Amino acid sequence: MTTAEPLSDFLMLPPRLDNTAELLAASARRRGLAVEQLAGPAVPDRLRRAPGGHLYGGPAFAAAVAAELDLVLLEPADDWLARLPYEYTRREITLTTLGEARWSRTPMFVKQPRDKTLPAGVYADGSRLPGNHGLSADTSVLVSDIERSYSSGEVVTPRPSSVAREDGVRGVPVPAGGDRGGVVAFADRRAR
Structure with missing residues (x-):
């Protein structure tokens, strides 16, 4: 039985890819890095403690595989997005x-700044926030204003951390049971 040669200069991705993971994978390949998408949290032997490893994934995935890759996870402070200058977010964002x-x-x-439970x-409005997720009142959340896009009629919010339309805006659906009429009326008043 032969073992594959240890890999160096690689990007490891989680089982489920989002748009950001796909963009990072394409960029890594252009730069000559190998791209490895795991089927689960088990790291193949040839990647364990291999030099030059990079990791992209959510908090649970990263926590499950980081030690085997000999990586220390860096996480921004919960308020990093709220501290960005307005010119980058085009929104007032508050950590509360x-x-x-x-x-x-x-x-x-x-x-939420990190976890995706909520x-x-x-x-x-705040009374419409879900209450059945076992989250305490002191759970950190990022809050920003919204606006209405008159070109599409959608209620929209910028998504600086993800791929968006050319104008930097992505439509966000009002949650089930949400007051779409109230949200649209607010956005209409805001746009005037």
Whole structure:
């Protein structure tokens, strides 16, 4: 039985790829890196502790494979997006708590900075935030304003961390049970 030669200069990806992973994979290949997509959290022997490894994936995947790759995970502070200059986000973004966000009575885009337990999306107001995810009131969330795109009629919010349309905006559906009419009315007032 022969063992494959250890790999160096590679990008490891999770089992499920998102748009960012696909873009990173294409870029890595152009730069001569091997791209390895794992089927699960088990790292193949030839990749364990191999030099030149790079990792892209969500927090759970990264935590499961980082030690076997001899990588230390770097995570930005929860407020890194909120601290970016307005020119990069084109939005006022605030780091707050889920408890504080529940008091808001205006439409908003809400997401957790790291974990994805709370569904990221547009909420008509804080009372519409889901309460059945076992999250405490002190859970950190990022909150930003929303606007309406008159070209498409969609309620939209910029997504600086993902691939977006050429104008930098991506449509966000109002969650099931959400007050689409209230969100659209707010966006209409904001656009005037």
